Amino acid sequence: MALKKSDLYSSLWASCDQLRGGMDASQYKDYILTLLFVKYVSDKAKADSASLIDVPEGGSFDDMLAAKNDKEIGDKFNKIIAKLADANDLRNVIDLADFNDEEKLGKGKEMVDRLSKLVTIFNDLDFRGSRAEGDDLLGDAYEYLMRHFATESGKSKGQFYTPAEVSRILAKVVGIGAQTRQDQTVYDPACGSGSLLLKAAAEAPRGMSVYGQEKDNATWALSKMNMILHGNEIAEIYKGDTITSPQTVAGSHLKTFDFVVMNPPFSVKSWNNGLEHDYNRFEYGRPPEKNGDYAFLLHALTSLKSAGKGAIILPHGVLFRGNAEAGIRKRLLQHGFIKGIIGLPANLFYGTGIPACIVVLDKENAVGRTGVFMIDASKGFIKDGNKNRLRSQDIHKIVDTFNNQREIERYSRMVPMSEIADPKNDYNLNIPRYIDSSEPEDLQDLHAHLHGGIPDRDLDLLDDYWQAFPQLRAQLFKPNRPGYSDLTLDVSQVQQAILDSAEFQKLAEEARSITTDWFDAHRDALVAIDADTKPNDLIATIGDDLLDRFKPVPLLDEYDVYEQLMAYWHDTMHDDVYLIMADDWTAAAKPRLTINDKERKLTEEPDLIIGSGKNAQKYKMDLIPPALIVARYFGEQQAKVDEIVAVAEESTRAVEEYVEEHAVEDGLLADAMDDDKITKALVAARLKAVKRGGDPEEVRALQHAAKLYNAEAAAKKAAKDAQAELDLTTLKKYGALTEIDIEALVIDDKWQATAVHRIAGEVEALTLDLVARIQQLGERYAATIDDLDTELARIEGKVSAHLAAMGVER
Template identity: 40%
Template structure:
């Protein structure tokens, strides 16, 4: 019986492989090379195992083996296998050889892998250094990955590779500090969002700023029979590639992940209008500066470009144009305009969206008056990579019958676990939030159901402490006990002074 390889062994080998790069290149860049190599190794080992199975079944009949292999999920040829690259590890052109192999894999699998590797260059002097240095790095990388055997028969469980990929992305995110948050949402936050929006069979699930796709995968996994369609869009080319690979490694072959700026160039359209989705989950970049630059056009050289609602062909900013230095409500409006009837949407945002005034205040007022906001949930501080600021989750719903908004303050001690670098939402913390949301009830010092009128009275300010009072009353001070305490101390002091005088006399001082 073949010895199975478990999650931990794979994770350890992968983390060792990163030592090749550490200190030479920023982890927010070298993650791309590690994750692409993991993908290639997995494709290659799967291909090899299936080839051997067919060779046995068809008694070495090349014609029949070839026909069977052509029906595989991914097609490879000899020059694009990991073995071929490993054999060439000492070649002075190894970077170019890897690039050609990746190009070839794309060509052979046009329908699925078109453009997946185009943003990741193994022959880049800018990133990997001069030939001598670059070749040494790539040789070590191939040698590290050669230790991994990812044949399907050796993997303990279907999700091992997908989980290893997610593990690495999480590691890189914590390693990369501020840049980490750009491509990864902590899994406990993704889990919370997925449970709040409750994806169902045949839903379209969408994330307009999907990063490496972890939020989408968490939501997809909540659909009992996995019958749902995933849509995402990502602006960063390398992250878009990681997201596509992440989908394949989780067995999701038909995800539609587009590459481009969602605000100025939304790519999921139907009949030239924004496509509608039953479920939207998102963790857009917090308070994105210059979010509207894509609307300026190449000919506009005016440094003081001012975004106007009329510049958007999809008319997403008719409730108001967010300030140019804070894109939060630009993403929220895009999502609300993309939400289907009876759609549910969960978004992670900074607290400023709850109370900032000017144009953001006007947009917030419209959203509340249209009865789209369902819940405001305050999260603990320091949950996210690269920022200690506490965030909140806003839950929106189309066609709401309720005329209230639920406020939850889950930021207090006891609602999370303190970590060394980062705080963590535990299973019970997530469950407490979800239960409270589902029961939609007021709980002392934790949640409050506010009427729309109360929110109006507060001038549409959604700051959580206005609704959930977490103030702990202090015990009243017993003045008699304090007096008695002072008298006792004075008496003790007198005794000590008497004793001291005695000692001084004895010493003849």
């Protein structure tokens, strides 16, 4: 059984736990990623004799495993890694971590135990079937580790990693795609660990030439490893400061590339320390001495071919700061180099919490450019721990909007160059000058407060709903006086009235029908999932189709619908697809015994338990949960179990009610209590003690309590036996499933049913928004000033009466 992605993550992060205490995350990432690298290339060499990485004798992961529990394990690890490094010219790349460092790994037995546990964890990972096609499990695992390392490293050390979601946006808006040729080039002048560069290259199905440069030695080594781990062994990753010592140089000029993507360090104060040659980068102006943002932007621009395109992440300050930067910005705009600006949410990046933007450069047709396309995407994100994260829908919306230059109110617009150049703006690109993304102010209506009624102006603002439900407004509201309306029913009844309306039912049915038709259209492709499937391509195809099908549907935001699919994909469906790819449909559906690995701190919750006590067998059903088997094949048996369980619950309630009534002070069961508790055993003991010569009423009460306890025990046993029988029947059914049965259970009962349910939830959420607004308006204007005056007079009269009764004169 192949490990699921989530299980792999657990294993890798458990390995990090072994290193905690002696160092922080910025250091232990070197150890974990080195082991990941050695394990990966060793497994690939076993599976592929033509592997570009040579794994010499004495330089493999198997050699590391053989050193387990050896008192010289740290020194042996270093020598094994050195052999692998020497064989592939990877000195100072994969051998930076010292596995014999007593300060970080402990002395003597502590180091031996720690490294032995580490190598054991990695031994369970099998990368022989991993592909480097943009969706390999290893790539996902690497991203997972890098993200967590960046999170744990804190502000000062998180700059080596660009969040994958942001990387995907840059790759797509810069123009890399299916038409990109193999001989085209992509370059990241500040590539960090290489994640952004790889995401960009992955957008080209046929591949492309990859170039990068990184200043920090350890991060440069990460990038080199990252390239190899993702199948880009021949990528050119240079070491050094891009501004002062660019390595992509041809004589006195910089080499140029088809695409440039970059997430440079923000606002570097020492950017020009040691700068000798500017390589014609500053012909449009020299950046200020204490801020290097435009130095990186101008380097990117100079590194583009005559029709080249770039995308750079920079702080918002580059859009509006004055002095030298204002002059550079003006000249770049006048030359038409800036194609677009995309404002991102705050707190996305690990090195800083400030909001950033993407500046899109395009030399092609720059002379004829008459405007800058702007997007304010600052509000589209989800909270993820202490950071914000872009959702799939946010990424897709940004990319769709930018690439199609689609104008959306309060979100995007093409800003004419004449407006940017107008003296009132003076080439200031601050996004709020051109896009007002704020929500309209919710104005209070004084006339409505004085005389009652809901302002028609407020109802008119809900026009999208009235367009979708033409009869609903007349159903919910009636005229009060010109310009004002009243609810036709109580505020509390609004939600049910909407849910029951024929128009809402029609929309819900339309959404259900579209979802079903969409799934049917892709069912054959899902059935065809095998070892050669490319999951990224699969989900892109079906996701884009879902988006297109919901675009014409009124009210529903197609991106919200798309997010429902993508959230399910990331949570469950991707793991399912991977299991089917790795093991085929039949093997992936087989139950397996749960893992309880203390060394990896991995304990799985079982889906099914057969037997009890020490002999209990605990099973995990990765692909098909038992509930799906029961729902499809054993509905009647489940109904009988439910009936027996209901009887058991009723018997428990009977016991609780009787005990609550009589197990009180001076109650008939009071003497059977111990420490304010009463149990079946206490009742039996008390009954035995008073059976002869005791109070007859107490005896009868104890006998009745014992009878109830016995009935409860019998009912619970019957429920337990019935459930055990159903569980055993369910387990046996797994062995009788055909491949067609499995496909129906997974595709129809699991994937499709979940998609239909999630999208139906989006439709229902629409009504909740409408209901909330109507309730707000109804309650806001429910009481007029006269009503409040009357109520105030009533309360004052009541207070005066009470004061008079107490003899207090006002």
